[in-house]
Amino acid sequence: MNTVEFAIKMEHDGEKYYRGLAEENKDNSLNAVFLLLADDEKDHAALLKKELDKVNYELGDNEALANTDNVFKNKGDFKKRFKEIPKQLDAYRMALQMEKDSIELYEKLFEESTEAQIKKLFGYLVKQEENHYNIFANLITLVERPEEWVEDAEFGIREEY
Template identity: 70%
Template sequence: MNSIEFAIKMELDGEKYYREQAKNNQDNSLNAVFLLLAEDENGHAKLLKSEQEKITYDLADNPTLADTGNVFKDRSEFKNKFEKIPNQLDVYRMALQMEKDSIELYQKFLAEATDEQTKKLFGYLVKQEENHFKIFDNLITLVERPDEWVEDAEFGVREEY
C-alpha cells in the first residue's frame, strides 16, 4: 500500500467513524456535525483518489462546517445533554486524535511533494483537518469545563490552564 492509498483508507475510516457517531447522536444536534464531518472525509478520499489517478480536481473552499458555531450557541442546553451521554468525552478524544494523525500525515506528504498541484492538495487537506481538530478541541473543552465556556465557543477566547 502506497502513501496515497493509506491516506484514502484513513479518510474512509474517518468517514465510517463519523457516520457511526452520527447514528449514536441521532437525538441531539451533534448528529448534523458528525454527518458533515463524514461528508468532508468522503470528499477528501475522493480528492486523493483523483490525485492517485491523475484526474483533474478542484480544491474549492468547503463551507460545509462554517455553521458549526451554531451547535455551541446554547451552552446550558449542551451541558444538560452531555451529562446524560456516557463516554462522549472518549468519542471526542478519539476523533481529536484521528484529526491530529491526519494533520501530521498530510504535513509529511506536503513536505515530500514535488509538484505544485500535489503541494496544493496536501496544503488544502492540512487546513481541512485543522478545522476538524478545532471542532473536537472545542467540544472537549465544553464538556470538561462547561461553566467556564464562553457564549460562542467557536469564536470566543478561552483561558488556557
C-alpha cells in the first residue's frame, strides 16, 4: 500500500467514524456537524483517489467550519443541552487525535512530495484537516466549559487559557 492509498483508507475510516457520531447525535445540532465532517472526509478520499488514478481534479474552497458556526447560532439553551453531551467527550477527543494524526501525515507527505500537483493536494488536505481539528478543539472546550460559552455559543477563534 503506497502513501496515497493509505491516506484514502484513513479518510474512509474518518468518514465512518463521523457518520457513527452523527447517528449518536441524531437528536441534536451536532448531527449536522458530524455529517458535514463525514462528507468532507468522503470528498478528501475522492480527491486522493483521483490523484492515485491520475485523473484531473480541482481543489475548491471548503465551507465546513463556517457551516458549523451556523449550526450553533440561535439554538436555545446551550447550558442544558451540553450538560447531556459530556459522556461523549472521549469520542470528541478521539476525533481530535484522528485529525491531528491526519495533519501530521499530510504535512509529512507534503514535505516529501516532489510533484507540484500532489504537493498542492497535500497542502490543501493539511488545511482541511486543520479546520476539522479546530472544530473538535472548540467542541471539547464547549463541552468542558459550557458556562463560558453560553452567551455566544458558536464556534470560532477562542482565546487560549
